[in-house]
Every structure is written in C-alpha cells, then in structure tokens.
Amino acid sequence: MKSISVFCGSSEGNDAKIISEAYKLGQTFAKRNITLVYGAAKIGIMGKVAEGAIDDGGDVIGVIPVFLKTKEIVHKELTELIITQNMHDRKILMYEKSNGFIIIPGGFGTMDEFFEITTWGQLGLHTKPIGILNINGYYDALIAQCKLMVERGFLKQENLDAVVIDQTIEGLLEQMSNYKPLPAPKWLNKEGL
Template sequence: MKSISVFCGSSEGNNKVIVDTAYKLGSVLANRDITLVYGAAKIGIMGKVAQGTIDHKGRTIGVIPNFLRTKEIVNNELTELIITQNMHDRKVIMYEKSEGFMIIPGGFGTMDEFFEITTWGQLGLHTKPIGILNVNGYYDSLIMQCKVMVKQGFLKQENLEAVVIDSTIDGLLNKMNNYKPLPAPKWLNKEGL
C-alpha cells in the first residue's frame, strides 16, 4: 500500500497511550513510505498522526470540508490540502486517494467513516483493506457488538472477517498488506457501477 486513510478523533481524549500511539503511527507510515490521507487538522488524535508523519518526512494529504475550516485548525504543514464542499465529498476523496483504511480511536465521526467504508466493501464497491488498530482495547466493545450482529444473523461472518484487527501498528499494517478481498457479491450489477 502506498496510501492509507486514517479515520480518528479530532480530540485527544484522555488516554496518553492512545495519543502516543497516534504519533507513532504517523512515524511508521512515513518510514514505510505510505502517504497519510486524513481529515487535515492539526488538533486531536488526527493531528498527532499527521505530526508523526511530518516529523519523519512523510507525505500527508489532508481533506476537509469548507465549513469545518472555521471550527477545526487546519494543518499548514501538509504536503497537499484539499477543501471540499461537504462531508460526503470529503469521504469520497479520501476513498479515491487511499489504497486502504485504518480506524484508530475516535468518536461518532470515526464510527461514521468506519461503518460507511466497511459497508461499501460489503456491497462490493471496493476491495481495499480496512483495519482497526485496537489500541489499549479501545475497540473491544465494538468488536464484541459485531460478533453479536453475526450471532443474531444481521452480519455475515465473512464480512466481519474482512475487517482486519490488531493491537500493534506493524501487526495491523502487515495484515492489511496481506489482505485478500472477498469475492464480489453475486447479486452485484457490475455493469451498473
């Protein structure tokens, strides 16, 4: 993978391990020559990932909707800044610029991005790897809820297994690099895409 979208929080939360891991992720991406695609802010967890990438001479692409420029502090050190009209366009551009997606700790916005990109994969709209970096057990409850969905018949086991999970950066990146996509759904109208 040459580029990864990282979905994460615009606040730092209150766990130093998460903050430190976010910065380390940025440095690892830079050292592996993987372009960071993210939400363009220099605040929060997303700011830490970006700073780790920038400090280690990595490439960064920030994508932010125009209306958030007044609420979030845009990082002016980015390799490339893309301003969109709305949140949907932001996600589409992040999708187009990325060869994979990584979810690290965040709130509702991060969950929105995770579930949308995962749903697109389930529907066969992309075959890019999706990884959850389960820092300090942050996503244990989410993973458990997904298992409940499988048990209750609302989610196929194969779709859950299509999301790779690890508690370490290197472990997750290795799993994402070795990702084997699911076959396209039989019902997918390939001509209509």
C-alpha cells in the same frame, strides 16, 4: 500500499497510550513511504498522526470540508490540502486517494467513517483493506457488538472477517498488506447494479 486513510478523533481523549500510538502510526507511515490521508486538522488524535508523519518527513494529504475549515485548526505543514464542499465529498476523496483504511480511536465521526467504508466494501463498491488498530482495547466493545451481529444473523461472518484487527501497528500493516478481498456479492451483476 502507497497511501492509507486514517479515520480518528478530532479530540485527544484522555489515554496517553492512544496519543503516543497515534503519533507512532504517523512515524511508521513516513518510514514505510506510505502517504497519510486524513481529515487535515492539527488538533486531536488527527493532529498526532499527522505530526508523526510530518516529523519523520512523510507525505500528508489533508481533506476537509469548507465549513470545518473555519471551526477546526487546519494543519499548515501538509504536503497537500484539499477543501471539499461537504462531508460526503470529503469521504469520497479520501477513498479515492487511498489504498486502504485504518480506524484508530475517535467518536461519532470516526464511527460514521468506519461504518460507511465497511458498508461500501460489503456492497462490493471497493476491495481495499480496512483495519482497526485496537489501541489499549478501545474497540473491544465495538468488536464484541459486531460478533453479536453475526451471532444474531444481521451480519455475515465473511464481512466481519474482511475487517482486519490488531493491537499493534506492525501487525495491522502486515495483515493489510496480505489482505484478500471478498468476492463481489452474488446479487450484483457485472456492471455493479
């Protein structure tokens, strides 16, 4: 994988382990020559991942909608800054520039990005790996909810299994490197319609 989008919070939260692991994730990308694609902010967990990559000489692409550019603090040391018209265009560009996706702690925006990209995968719109870095058990409740959705018949086990989960950066990247995509949904024809 040459580039990975990281979806995460524009706030730092209050867990020192999450903050330090976000920075370490950026460093790991730089050491492995993986380009970080993210939301372009210098603040929050987003900023920590970018700092880690930049401090170790990595490439960082920031993608931000024009209306957030005035509200968030855009990182000034990015390899490339892309400004979009809206949030939807931001997600599409992040998707296009990435070979995979990692979700680390964040709020509603992170959940939106996670569920949209996993839904795209479920629908056969992409075959890129999606990983959850479950730092300090942050996503335990989300994972339990997803298992409940399988148990109650609202989600197929194969779709849940398509999301790789690990508590360590190295373990997650290893799983993502060995990812085998789901076959295209049977209800799609050759043209994806």
